[in-house]
Amino acid sequence: MALSLPAPAAREVVDQLAAIVGPEQVSVAPIDRLTYARDMYTVAIIKHAEGKLEHFPHVIVWPANEDELIRVVKLAPDLGLPVIPFGAGSGVCGGTLPIHGGIMLDVKRLGRIVEINDDDLTVTAQAGINGQVLEMELNRHGYTLGHFPSSIHCSTLGGWVAARSAGQLSSKYGKIEDMLIALRWVCPDGRVYSSPIVPGRSTGPDFDQILTGSEGTLGVCTEATLRICPYPADRRFVAFTFPDVPTATEAMRMMLRNDLRPAAMRLYDALDTMLVGTSGSTEHTQGKSLGDLLQIEQIGNRVRTLAPDLFRKAQRFVAGNAQIANQLELLAKEGCMLILMFEGERELTDYEFEAAVMICERLGGTNKGPKPAIRWFENRHHVSYKMSKVYYNGAFVDTIEVATTWTRLIDLYDAVCAALKPHAFLMAHFSHAYPDGCSIYFTFVTSAADADEAATKHAFIWSLAMKAAGGVGATLSHHHGIGLSKAQYMRDEHGDMMRVYRDIKTVMDDAHRFNPGKMGL
Amino acid sequence: MTAARRRELEEIFGADRVEDTPITRRLYSQDLTALSLVDRRHSADEALPDAVVWPETVHEVSRLLRWASEGKVPVVTYGGGTSLRAATMPSTGAIVCDMKRMKRVTRMDENSMIVTAEAGILGEALQHELRLVGLTLGHFPPAFYGSTLGGFLATRSAGSLSTRYGPIEDMVISLQAVLPDGSIVKTRTAPRSATGPDFNHVFLGSQGTLGIITRASLRCRMAPATRTFAAYKFADWNDGVTAMRLMMRKGLLPAAVRYSDPPETARTFARMEDEPDGNVLVLVFEGHDRRALLEASIAAEIALSCHCTQLGEEAARHWFDHRFAEAYRRSPVLAEDGAYMEVIDTAATWSRLPTLIASLRDALAGEGRQVSLYVANASSVGASVCLTVQGHTPAGEEGKTLQAIWTAALSTIRQGGGTVSYRQGIGPWQIDALKEELGVGYDLLRDMKRQIDPNGIMNPGAFGFDRTS
């Protein structure tokens, strides 16, 4: 049963696009239409794998520069096709799915670093630059951006801006929107928006912050100027275990409240801590890491050691039997693990490190030394590899990243756990902590017979999670964005403010040409 | 105002919260804009609002705007009336909506260090409430005592301790606003979000053109346990700028970094015994004892490596204790016929700052005129420059002179890569420069305004937006 793709863009369309970008940089080939048909949205991955994707772009273009990109954007209305800006396709919310077909506007050839300014500690780079390439270039010149999403290897600057990305060191460096100094942006009508590179201004609403997070619905980012930092001179690591989540989050809160800004601050709940062996106390963690958190075989091994009887029950597939899997928590004796890393100038790092240790110990934390934290740091991108293993094992996985204030944090944790645990194997960690609140990153694993069942189950679990999170007033996404998968919840999140979004959409893209069908517009 | 209209307003606010007496109308037609202050010496010909209303709830604001939209009545939102950029200057026939009765702190989340307050609360009152629970907002603009939270938000204001605490827009977590058609909108109180555009930023800096901000939740910090002061004198002006930059680069976050040139130094420390002179850098560190001391010692090392002499902490302490003094400065000057004084602020990245400052000095220098300036609000990217221009002209010429000063300043700022306004908002005389600075961004703001406010009722004329599309 070979896939049948709908008709591609007509020959005239291709010719017109080719006149702009050159024939080599336009494609209607099935291999391209297939590779641009999905991002990392769980349901799309499963459908793709089963050859069941329904939507494909009509045509893909790869402009070489902003000028070509503008001409493509200006041509789109004549062609009558939607335009979908595309970076690296690592989004997990279906944000780039061409649900109405259209022109995939791949910006990766706009991949240059324009300037690294030493005096101003800024970098200006084109939107298509790969995150890791950007960071490595900065490192080479003695700087860091401090932005380390686990997708850093496979995402672009433009994608970060489009979806309000967060890195693992956000407690110190902030999210991408906090780093943003200025943007260049091609509007849906082809005009170029460009904001001034100044340290601050009182010149009306900051349109940068309106475009940031618009996920392709208001046009396409072509360049951004971000603040950078000198590469940290020093790093200090430490890990603590706490008897329970509330005690541990209290320690996090107290550190941030007292002006400590750990680069990394991650708390794993009891189940998460046990499964990933963060404590380093058992042999199986040798050379492994938190990155293995979704490795099913490992869950099996761990369970086998701890409870042979339970292992038999769970043998078929742990994640497929949510209640059984979640009972593992009863076995979690190690409590929950808090990972801390400080970086920057030596004297300041030393101070922060000592102050943090004092706070954690005062609040009943057990000092586990630097090892678990170092191991996390060294393997910090590995989590992104783990999805493959889960899918390979016939299951599927997704993550839910919600955020709220400290005051409501435990309510949020309890609410989502209560809602989801009957239906999926669920773990959580608390990363991206700020003085005013924190995000919770839930990972759920479950299985389904086929793509259709998976889609239904996936949607059901999400609806429970969103209802639970919304019920305690949490924001429904901290850094993954909205895209297609959460579009239906935009109204819950924003209420009448969606009118303002629609007004801006009307002003910039009345015809809904850019990334139609997304963001609940 | 017609009796019918008044009745409609009274239905919303009750008779005692609608005023249209000549005195009230006159008082609400003024703010602290230098150009209008000097003009007023010679002419009483001003646009007066029809009435002033004082809402007490968001629902009243909503009803007001719905009413205004239906009748296409201009509405000017009014906080402390301390704008230096004519942000609340009403047009004839407008209703002034004075927010100062909406001044409650509606929620104090000590645990998350978030305060939620209504927009009409004065800066000082808000800070007082926070002080009671051991918190601080850290937002101390010069007009702190007389301005409101709503005003801070509507202009994207920055205080003198913004290096540590950030400008106001960084403190905002969520807000509530009323759109011109009366609908009430709000954003979610979460530390960060990735649920589309940040709609707070539609309203932050909008100067009353897109609706009325009625409430906001703000990030606070712990009230500092300690404060450390230091001051340094630099023989060479640029060495001091370099020292500031290097401190920021090192990751230090002094609460205040303020570097004044000789005339500004003289003004700042005029009332101090043994006042310092020359180029003086004032540093204030606050927070935890050890951290503040540590940062101060690193800062000292950097300062000394940039060729300066240590002044001891008295000067810094003096500045800190009198940090709102510059807001008082103008009155004695402006009281005198023919005298003028204007405060011009901009900001630029470090690489552009020294040249920008030098060319501003050149451009603004003039006979019988004193130009002084200080650099502050430093971040790793750059800093602000605040210039004070003071002088005398024959009576009646003040306005013309100020216009000329602004023209020179704005074109120099534009050429030097500075922003047209760092923290005061935009006055009518800055609009051309604003258009240049924002380019397409200006058109987008204008189009957004027309879409959200199709009847053009919100603060007509601000940013140069037309009354209607």
Place this chain on the structure above:
Amino acid sequence: MKPVLNQHFKSIEFCTYCPKMCRFACPVAEVTGHEADTPWGRQTLMHLVREGHMDFDADVAAAIYRCATCSLCTEYCDHNNKPYEVMLDMRAEAVKEGIEPSEVEEFRQFYSQHNNSYGDNLQARIKTLLPEIYFAKSSQVIFVPSGSHIVHNPSVIQDTFKIFEAMEIDHVSCHVGEVMDTGAHLRELGLMEQYHANAKKLSEALAGYKTIVSGSPTVVYELKVMYPKFGYELTPKIYHVSEFLWPFVRQGRLKVRRRLTQKAIYHDSCRLGRDLGVYDPPRDILREVLAEPPAEFARNREKSECCGGQGAFPWIDQDASIQIAQRRLGEVYESEKRLLVTACPMCERQFRLADEKLDVVDLVSVVARVV
């Protein structure tokens, strides 16, 4: 065809579900920006073919040829996946089915015509480069010259023997014979029939020696790793010239007249580095002949980036291969002027094509300058 893909089942599946973590490391993907040019893209196509959702047609075949087999992706793979192995196997399938890109057929004809990948009559040319004495078969050590060197930069071969002489290593003779090319490109392009015929002959010709040395990592890799894999086990020990020379240098056999004061930067070739694990000998030797140790690229050793010349990729897409080289050179341009040193004729050739004015030189020629 399915059996081949089944062998790679796990690798294909893991790549298919991965968020493309290695994409930034893929030189082809980085210069074109095309999703189909990422390891993920190629593997996903294989997944769809394996599952029967897609036909293995000429378009798919063209896609799997767009890999330079530089293996940097594996360095960033937690699963240690080797997508290029899948590609290589599937290229052979493509050739079997006659759906390979036209460039492959062009290469096949070129190879048949010249009996090597570089054009020219290598057998005749090598004879003109060295004195007859080096072609005596009596030696136990045989030097297999790089075809690329013979055609594009013969002085490297002469320099090699000049060094042997200077270091009093007189037991090396130079290979000459009907087959002068290992046929690496044949294999890399999936032309297995020709590859086997070629490998059989060459392995027989080299069978009698104790040691094989080559200045080309491609040659070493082919003889040492690939020939045995395809059934042509060679008994001699096989070394890259840097590995071969280093023990002699360490013994003090290299008499350096005067160390070169020129500043240099060393580029790791993919084959020599990642595929053969030879990182230190070239650097050790350079330290002996340069006044100042060679500078390093920011991405060096295991993380070194491809020159674009690997895996016969220039035959498939010359423009992209040159862009890959230019990308690597970015770092050379921005520092003070440096001599770019490499120990691989492919890299040297690519860099020279990318910038004819560039000062790029083979390791051996650097050494020859001081003896």
